Amino acid sequence: MDADSDVALDILITNVVCVFRTRCHLNLRKIALEGANVIYKRDVGFLLTEERNIYTFIYTYSNGKIVWYMAERENSKRVGSRHLNCKIHYKGFQVIFTDFKVVNVLAVCNMPFEIRLPEFTKNNRPHASYEPELHPAVCYRIKSLRATLQIFSTGSITVTGPNVKAVATAVEQIYPFVFESRKEIL
């Protein structure tokens, strides 16, 4: 196996966080009273909605900002957000769906080899942080991409980034470094 040879890695997107605005003030109390599956946190100032069928948590703020934490695919975010917008519209608010933005993407990727974490940390010192007393994985930060990777000894890598392209680029960049520290058959 060579680091430069073509390797097909599946990057599975597990969670996506997106934000959009409704451009109107929302009466959280009214939505909480009339809505289903909602928790109104008055002290903190948001409404928490759980949509189990689409594996979603929705945080609604009174200034019209809605934060959407969703599992699985990114493409369905816009559809789900519009669906939520319609629900709020039916409660009498004049909502406008604007400023949709994906702010965070969590993806998982499996390398076809195990990784020696102490060696990897030693070779990539400023960016890699390994504290086995706290967490079993190495935390590797790529500042230019604003991405964080959690590298486990089994070869599994969890990537968090601002968008899917950054996540893919981060995996491309980390591959040669983890390849150097892979487990060798003795």
Add this chain to the structure above:
Amino acid sequence: MPGGRRCPDCDSTELVEDSHYSQSQLVCSDCGCVITEGVLTTTFADEGHLREVTYSQSTGENEQVSRSQQRRCLRRVRDLCRVLQLPSTFEDTAVAYYQQAYRHSGIRAARLQKKEVLVGCCVLITCRQHNWPLTMGTICTLIYADLDVFSGTYMQIVKLLGLDVPSLCLADLVKTYCSSFRLFQASPSVPAKYVEDKEKMLSRTLQLVELANETWLVTGRHPLPVITAATFLAWQSLQPSGRLTCSLARFCKLANVDLPYPATSRLQELLAVLLQMAEQLAWLQILKLNKRSVVKHIGDLLQHRHTLVRKAFRDGTAEMEACEREVQGQRQGEEEVGDSSLDLPVRKRPASPALLLPPCMLKPPKQLRPTPPVCTVTGDENISDSEIEQYLRTPEEVRDFQRAQAAGQAAKSLPNPL
């Protein structure tokens, strides 16, 4: 008379503005009732411009209250270093780190609990940079802190100060931790047959910990349970006749050491590795060892451990591949034949010897997602014109990738400070 207001006590309209120790007040001149008070100002610039600021924004809060808190915390840093019997240079370094951290507003405005935890963080960072073996658990016990709070503060301070903290050296930790075991001198609580020579036990424990490191039992795990299990096995193996009946919990009690919760699992994993290695030795194969009796032969196994581990890996991989091929052949045969009348249970996993892999690989996690269908894509297919755009990088992506590569190369070319 400002604003046509009246005194609530005597209903007088004779109200005057008076400054009492730099605090402006609206006072009734007839009865002396204070109607309103202004805000204390302590900044010279704001007083000069007759503007009022809140106390938390004033310079007085930064100088007076924080200085006394800082002095108290610095004293705690020095006390902690003395309790741990650290050299004086460590003390000065830890104090310098604390002062550096205290200059950041986020730390200055933090709660007292966090500032006290910061004391432990500075001492830990200093010890790590000088390769002094000290665990987070020890620090948390000494400063009565919760590990979650400690870990958050530690990560924050490392990032804030931009420090390079090397990993804990396992060999040094073994020496320090083993030295705390009270088994090297006879005492009323430790019978004579349980007393052991310190140097022998230390060298055997080090070998067992190295073996655990090679066989993936240490990576990603807390080091102390592994060291405890290795120390117990080393102690048992040095005089197995009288010590095989002693359990791990009793051993820790005799040694006056806490038993970490995962130590029992680590012990079982280490024994499984030793059993695998024993199968490679010709004179041990006929003895049919188990997890109890293999302890007597730990000395022989450690003497040849590099060869035995290599053999166990290679043989285990070859046998696993052979079993997988056998099972695949069996399954194909069963599909062709159809239902069997003998009604034998279908084997889900081949009965193969356990491989020397990380324990989490031997027990793979449950698959929550259905496996995708096997696709026949080879990667050599022609790309249609409509899809070609997906395979080309945009200029922004090219730029980002080049920047990331350059940062990686620059990081690699930096000299290692250690």
